[in-house]
Amino acid sequence: MDRVPYPTIQQWKSHLDLHSTPFLSSLPKLELHLHLEGTLTPSLRFALAARNAIPLVSTRLNKTFTTLPDLQEAYQLLEPSSVKGPGLSAFFEAYMGGMECLIREEDFYELAWAYYVRAKEMNVRYCEVVFDIQAHTRRGIAVETVMSGLRRAQIDARAKLKVKAQYILCILRDLSLESAMQHYENTALPYKHMIAGIGLDSNEFAHPPSIFGPLYARAKSDGFKTTAHSDVAQPDALVHLKQILTPPLELDRIDHGLDAAGSDELMALIQSKDHGFGLTICPWAYVRHCTEGRLFGSIRRFVNAGVKICIGSDSPAYVESNWVVDHLALLPVEGRL
Numbered sequence: 001m002d003r004v005p006y007p008t009i010q011q012w013k014s015h016l017d018l019h020s021t022p023f024l025s026s027l028p029k030l031e032l033h034l035h036l037e038g039t040l041t042p043s044l045r046f047a048l049a050a051r052n053a054i055p056l057v058s059t060r061l062n063k064t065f066t067t068l069p070d071l072q073e074a075y076q077l078l079e080p081s082s083v084k085g086p087g088l089s090a091f092f093e094a095y096m097g098g099m100e101c102l103i104r105e106e107d108f109y110e111l112a113w114a115y116y117v118r119a120k121e122m123n124v125r126y127c128e129v130v131f132d133i134q135a136h137t138r139r140g141i142a143v144e145t146v147m148s149g150l151r152r153a154q155i156d157a158r159a160k161l162k163v164k165a166q167y168i169l170c171i172l173r174d175l176s177l178e179s180a181m182q183h184y185e186n187t188a189l190p191y192k193h194m195i196a197g198i199g200l201d202s203n204e205f206a207h208p209p210s211i212f213g214p215l216y217a218r219a220k221s222d223g224f225k226t227t228a229h230s231d232v233a234q235p236d237a238l239v240h241l242k243q244i245l246t247p248p249l250e251l252d253r254i255d256h257g258l259d260a261a262g263s264d265e266l267m268a269l270i271q272s273k274d275h276g277f278g279l280t281i282c283p284w285a286y287v288r289h290c291t292e293g294r295l296f297g298s299i300r301r302f303v304n305a306g307v308k309i310c311i312g313s314d315s316p317a318y319v320e321s322n323w324v325v326d327h328l329a330l331l332p333v334e335g336r337l
Contacts, residue, residue: 004287004295013320016329024329031119031127031312031324033255033280035170035201036150037135038315039115040098042072048101048110056101060093075318091288092203094318099135108149116157116165122325128196130168133187134175143183147191154194166196168227171215173200173207180215188224197225199255204234209251210243216251227253227280230260232289238263245269245277254279258286261298270307278308283330284322285314292334300337 046068049056056065058074065071074094102108112129119127129150136146150167157163169188171180188195198219200209209216209228216226228251230241237259244251245266257279260266270277279302286295302309311331313324322330331337 002291002294003289004292008292009287012330012334015333016326024325026123027328029122029124029324029328030310031124031129032253032310033282033312033314034115034127034129034324035095035315036112036115036129036131037099037102038095039118039313039317040102040111041114041317041321042068042075044111044114045098045101046071048103048107052101052103052107054101054103058093058097076320091315091318095315096135098317099132100139102136103141105145105149105152108146109153110149112150112153113156116153116161116163118323119157119163119165120161122323124163124324126164128166128168130170130199130201132170132172132201133183134172134179137183143187143190147187147194151191151194167194168197168199169195170199170201170229171212172202173209173212174203177211177214180212181218184215184218188219189222192222192224195224197227197252199226200228201255202229204229204231204237204240206235208236208240208243209249213248216249225253226251227255229255230257232256232258232286234259238266241266242269253277256280256282256285258290258295258298261301267301267305267307271305278310280312281309282312282314283327284319296331296334296337299331303337 046056056071057063058065061074065074102111115129131146131150133143133146137143154165154167157165169184171183184198188198198216200212219226228244230237230244241254241257241260243249244254246269254260258281260270260279281299283295283299299309311324311327313322313327316323
C-alpha cells in the first residue's frame with residue numbers, strides 16, 4: 001500500500017512546530033470526529049492499569065509493558081509498517097487493547113474529563129464524542145458503569161470548562177446486527193439525553209453498512225442523527241460509501257470518506273444533498289494509507305466543490321498525539337490549503 005514515507009511525516013511534525021500560530025490556537029473550534037477510547041494516552045493507560053491491576057500486553061509486539069517508556073512504544077503507529085505491523089491491524093490491536101484498563105465508573109470519567117480539559121486548552125467549544133459501548137460490555141463492563149462516568153464528565157465539562165459535549169454511540173460493524181440492536185435498546189434509548197447520534201466503526205472488511213439498515217431505520221424513527229465510518233483505501237470503499245449516501249440508508253454524515261473524492265458519482269451524490277451533508281476529515285489518520293498527493297488532493301477537491309468538511313482528531317493518542325489543532329495546522333503548512 002502506498003503511503004506517506006515516515007521521514008516525510010517526521011518533517012511535517014517539525015514544520016508544524018515551527019509554524020504554530022496563536023491565531024490557530026485561539027480560533028473557536030468544534031470537534032465532530034473524536035474517539036473517546038482513542039484519547040487514552042500512555043500515561044493515563046499506565047496509571048489506570050496500575051490502579052486496576054491490569055497487565056499491559058501487546059500480542060502484536062509479543063511484549064508485556066512494565067514501564068511507561070516501554071508502553072509508549074506501542075503507540076508509535078506512524079512508524080514504518082515493517083517495524084510496527086501492517087495498516088489498520090496494528091491500530092485496532094493497540095486501540096482495543098488499551099481499553100482493558102477501563103473498568104470502573106471513575107476510569108471512564110477520568111478518560112472523558114482528560115479529553116474535555118484538552119478540548120478547553122484547544123478552544124473547542126462543542127464536540128461530539130464517539131464511544132464504543134460494545135467494546136466494554138463484551139469485557140463484562142455494565143452499560144451503567146460506562147454511561148455514568150461519561151455523563152458526569154459531560155456535566156462537569158459544561159459547568160467548569162464551558163465545553164458543550166454530546167456523544168455518538170458507535171456500533172462495532174464486525175459484531176452482529178443482533179448485538180447492535182441490543183445495545184441500541186440498552187444504551188441509546190435510556191441515555192438519549194446524552195447521545196446525539198448513532199454511528200458505525202471498526203473493521204470494514206466484509207462488513208458493509210447495509211447490514212445495519214434495520215438499526216439505522218429505528219434510530220431515525222427515534223429522532224437520532226446517523227453517520228458511519230468509511231476508512232481510507234479499504235476494500236469495497238466506494239460501494240460502502242454509495243450505501244451511506246443512498247436509500248434505504250441515506251445517512252446524515254460520513255466519518256472519513258476520503259475515497260469519495262476519487263469518484264465523480266459519489267461527489268455528485270454528496271453535492272446533491274439538500275441539508276448540507278458533510279464529512280468529518282482527519283488528515284493525520286490517513287498518512288498510513290495514502291500518498292501525500294492523494295491526501296491533500298482529495299481534501300482540495302472537497303473544498304473546491306463546496307463540500308462541507310469538519311476537521312477532527314480521530315484517535316489522537318494513537319497518531320503520535322496529533323489533536324485537532326495539529327490536523328488543522330497540517331492543511332495550510334503542508335497541504336497548501
